[in-house]
Amino acid sequence: MPTKLNPVLIGCSVLVYIFLVGPLIIVVGAALSDTTYLTFPPQGLSLRWFENIFEIAAFRRTIITSLQIALLSTGIALLIGIPAAYALNRYRIQLPGWLSTLFVLPVLVPELVLGFSLLKSVAIGFSAPIFVSLVIGHTLLVLPYVVRVISASLAAFDFSVEEAAISLGSPPLKTFFTIVLPNVRSGVIAAFILAFITSINDVSISIFLTGPGISTLPIQILAHVEQFFDPTIASVSVLLMALTVAVMAVVERTLGLTFLAK
């Protein structure tokens, strides 16, 4: 028999959920409004604010930059993160314990501090181009997710299967791609998705690294909000929410959403 819940408790949680979901519904409503100001419920339905996004050159540019940076940094993080996660699991006894802590460090260091430090050392110290600095910053931002998620799925992998393949004459690299990687495929997909969405939404690192000519979408949104108060930002927000829905659908397909609750 399941425990009976106090009705007051249930009432409180309903209110909390209204608090969580309500503001996002308001944003969607405001995006669909036919007015030149932000309002809810929408007055007259229109998609013109969505068209407006693509009429503003700054939005077109930053959407493309954000996608490029998210794809590149996620790609690099996977490229260096997968071997690291593999080594941490496969050679746990041979490697020092602090190594796994090292990959958690980017989470411990506040993003603002990382962004500012990269500005000083990489962007100005080495006068790296803005785009390169942004890719470096985002790679560090998403690396912990990649290493952690892939480590979690490698922990469930039985390495004796790999040893069996190698002892039967399969070369190590081929074994990795045909035996190990397919077994942690869902972990790789989840890592990709989480890293991608984290990069797309980042403000705290990018705010220091964007510069004249190159900016990311969230930074452009911040700049736009300070000057205009029209529904354009609401429609951009709806686009980003649509991306979130797509991401959740992929994670649900590959791992089940309860994975994200861990």
Next chain:
Amino acid sequence: MKRLAGWSLASPATLVVILFLMVPVAATIWTTFSAPNGPFASYVAFFSSGFRRTVLWRTIQVSVLTTAISLVLGFLTAYVVSRAPGWLKSILIIAAVFPLLTGVVVRSFAWLIILGKNGILNGFLVNTGLVAEPLTMLYTQGSVITAMVYLFTPLMILTLVGVLESIPDDLIQASASLGAKPSATFLQVILPLATPGLIVGAVLVFTGSFTSYATPQLLGGESQMVMGTLMYQQAMVTFDWVSASTIAAIMVVITIAIVLVMTRIARRLNPMAV
């Protein structure tokens, strides 16, 4: 041989973290101690400025209140979610994950629409005659805390659902059948078992609020400056990099100290640990 293989596979990621995270951050902290007028001059300057002390104190207040409120809301809700039937539980978890994956800017912007002078809440209050004039809700400590609670409550719910799920129903029923009132069951059974999770959640929310930028920038502006927005202003508007580095160092020290102290406390308080 195995050691070499392990190192060579882990080395690219290790090098990236050392070169682009540890060295730059260490350099930032180093500059705060290398001022010409003594190693602690930049800290003396920080703490002797009344304005900066106010900002630090405000940031602590905002973070503590955000943590406390989202702990209460998150705990109540996570308890109901953890006892919900399977299908409903999935829906409730999705409803908490969705805001979490939606960006900080979007979620803060939502509160800009709600709390603005011509915002939805003011529109409602004026139309229903509850107030005569629109209220000033934006750019107050209240608006920053509201948006931060909104930002972090989903994280709290998701952190706590797992912990609360692992408390067996039998335990709660046993407590009740032995005559404990619901309040006693809560205080003596559920709360102690959930404490490690509550601490993890509190650490995540506190450090997140303490170092946040976008939300206080959008909803607090100049009048509600916190450590994050002050650091940005010092670095990018007034170009006082030593001052910005000092704020950065204070943020790093507070973040790491809280994580270390709290995880130690969590380990000690865990009643399941022997």
